[in-house]
Amino acid sequence: MAERRDAARNRAAILAAASRLIGxxxxxxxxxxxxxxxxxxxxxxxxxxxxxxxxxxxxxxxxSAEAWKAESEVLxxxxxxxxxxxxxxxxxxxxxxxxxxxxxxxxxEQVSARGSGCDADLDLAHAxxxxxxxxxxxxxxxxxxxxxxxxxxxxEHLHHLVHRVGLPVGQVRLxxxxxxxxxxxxxxxxxxxxxxxxxx
Amino acid sequence: MAERRDAARNRAAILAAASRLIGxxxxxxxxxxxxxxxxxxxxxxxxxxxxxxxxxxxxxxxxSAEAWKAESEVLxxxxxxxxxxxxxxxxxxxxxxxxxxxxxxxxxEQVSARGSGCDADLDLAHAxxxxxxxxxxxxxxxxxxxxxxxxxxxxEHLHHLVHRVGLPVGQVRLxxxxxxxxxxxxxxxxxxxxxxxxxx
DNA sequence: CCTCGAATCGGACCGACGGTCCGCTTTGCT
DNA sequence: AGCAAAGCGGACCGTCGGTCCGATTCGAGG
Numbered sequence: 001m002a003e004r005r006d007a008a009r010n011r012a013a014i015l016a017a018a019s020r021l022i023g024x025x026x027x028x029x030x031x032x033x034x035x036x037x038x039x040x041x042x043x044x045x046x047x048x049x050x051x052x053x054x055x056x057x058x059x060x061x062x063x064s065a066e067a068w069k070a071e072s073e074v075l076x077x078x079x080x081x082x083x084x085x086x087x088x089x090x091x092x093x094x095x096x097x098x099x100x101x102x103x104x105x106x107x108x109e110q111v112s113a114r115g116s117g118c119d120a121d122l123d124l125a126h127a128x129x130x131x132x133x134x135x136x137x138x139x140x141x142x143x144x145x146x147x148x149x150x151x152x153x154x155x156e157h158l159h160h161l162v163h164r165v166g167l168p169v170g171q172v173r174l175x176x177x178x179x180x181x182x183x184x185x186x187x188x189x190x191x192x193x194x195x196x197x198x199x200x
Numbered sequence: 201m202a203e204r205r206d207a208a209r210n211r212a213a214i215l216a217a218a219s220r221l222i223g224x225x226x227x228x229x230x231x232x233x234x235x236x237x238x239x240x241x242x243x244x245x246x247x248x249x250x251x252x253x254x255x256x257x258x259x260x261x262x263x264s265a266e267a268w269k270a271e272s273e274v275l276x277x278x279x280x281x282x283x284x285x286x287x288x289x290x291x292x293x294x295x296x297x298x299x300x301x302x303x304x305x306x307x308x309e310q311v312s313a314r315g316s317g318c319d320a321d322l323d324l325a326h327a328x329x330x331x332x333x334x335x336x337x338x339x340x341x342x343x344x345x346x347x348x349x350x351x352x353x354x355x356e357h358l359h360h361l362v363h364r365v366g367l368p369v370g371q372v373r374l375x376x377x378x379x380x381x382x383x384x385x386x387x388x389x390x391x392x393x394x395x396x397x398x399x400x
Numbered sequence: 401c402c403t404c405g406a407a408t409c410g411g412a413c414c415g416a417c418g419g420t421c422c423g424c425t426t427t428g429c430t
Numbered sequence: 431a432g433c434a435a436a437g438c439g440g441a442c443c444g445t446c447g448g449t450c451c452g453a454t455t456c457g458a459g460g
Contacts, residue, residue: 001428001435001436004426004427004428004436004437005427005428006426006427006436006437006438007427007436007437007438010437010438028314031416031417031418032417032418032419033417033418036439041438041439042438042439042440043418043419043439043440044419044420044421044437044438044439044440045437045438045439047418047419047420048437048438052418052419053418053419106313109356110310110313110314113306113310113356114228114310118364122360141375144367144371144372144375147357147361147365148352148375148379151351151352151354151357152348152351154351154354154356154357156309156313156354156356157347157351157354160322161347164318165347167344171344172344175341175344175348179348182382182386186382186386204407204408204455204456204457205456205457206407206408206409206455206456207407207408207409207456210408210409231445231446231447232446232447232448233446233447236410241409241410242409242410242411243410243411243447243448244408244409244410244411244448244449244450244451245408245409245410247447247448247449248408248409252447252448253447253448
């Protein structure tokens with residue numbers, strides 16, 4: 001049978017409440033009962049729908065990652081633009097997605113560092129980026145290079161750069177893109193500087 | 201007054217027990233009472249000495265980071281070797297330190313992502329690496345490049361590469377060093393491959 | 401060696417929170 | 431309307447981080 005109407009409503013309410021609360025306070029300052037109350041449901045309902053804390057967080061990010069997945073999907077499959085340009089676009093898009101959902105992404109990282117399950121989205125991002133890079137530099141180790149780039153796109157790392165070190169978001173964005181360009185061209189000049197940066 | 205003898209003994213016992221337990225099971229599978237029992241003291245003693253869970257973890261890593269700090273200190277101050285070589289040595293040394301204490305380093309990352317205090321060791325590593333890089337490439341943004349390199353030396357990232365992806369430690373080590381070399385020379389050829397790698 | 405004050409110890413205790421359970425309610429099909 | 435099943439929700443439980451205070455141990459001075 002299809003999902004009952006009240007169940008669907010509650011599901012959406014819980015997801016929205018969780019997303020909002022995590023965004024406002026950060027994961028470690030929101031407990032399951034907060035979410036239940038904010039969603040206007042009982043605690044049991046939250047656990048039945050999402051299993052546990054980890055499941056809830058995964059569902060929240062899955063929702064916000066939907067658009068990114070579709071976007072990156074076409075980037076890998078389509079061949080209308082040169083591969084190197086697609087790598088850059090991929091990195092820029094992923095950066096924007098992570099920054100736009102920083103609290104939720106960090107929440108997922110925290111939860112999956114502990115939990116048993118691996119981070120499926122990270123694996124997906126790596127598979128796609130790796131594929132893209134291999135098209136540009138078939139003789140390098142695209143696998144490792146993708147991991148190295150992805151390390152610079154971790155929520156925790158970007159949070160550190162922006163909120164602790166205090167770097168402007170735009171500068172970090174350009175720096176990350178310069179890094180991606182360096183991976184493609186073998187040239188690292190300009191990484192982290194805006195002055196010498198070619199426009200994206 | 202100096203620290204009482206029994207207090208010193210207990211302090212050492214707690215630190216040793218915590219280090220061992222975290223190394224064996226990972227931070228999230230060891231609670232404060234486990235540590236107290238393993239150290240042969242009461243729970244209250246653990247909390248009085250170290251304040252809270254975060255403090256205990258910090259003390260444990262501070263202990264294991266002692267040697268690394270001294271080693272990296274001389275690397276920055278001494279000028280007997282060319283700067284580029286010192287950057288490579290710095291990165292290799294830090295990599296080895298992190299891998300040798302992976303569980304404890306990850307524990308610190310988990311704890312300081314939540315806690316109020318920042319990660320002092322990470323800041324120190326960045327300050328030193330940044331200084332070193334600036335000596336080789338004064339016209340680049342050494343600050344950002346240091347951050348980018350350090351992102352590849354995070355405990356969580358290395359844990360992911362080695363224990364989830366399954367990359368051999370030696371290969372990751374060479375890859376990270378190749379990345380460092382790329383930062384210095386502007387050439388990324390060979391990153392992640394052993395075949396084309398110059399020996400360290 | 402004995403005494404005494406102070407520092408330290410340790411386990412009983414507390415509050416918070418993740419997760420479970422089961423009797424009550426809602427839903428939607430006939 | 432009637433009914434069975436899916437869903438609901440809040441009382442309840444176990445665990446764990448952290449606190450507290452009476453008992454204990456230390457070590458300086460006589």
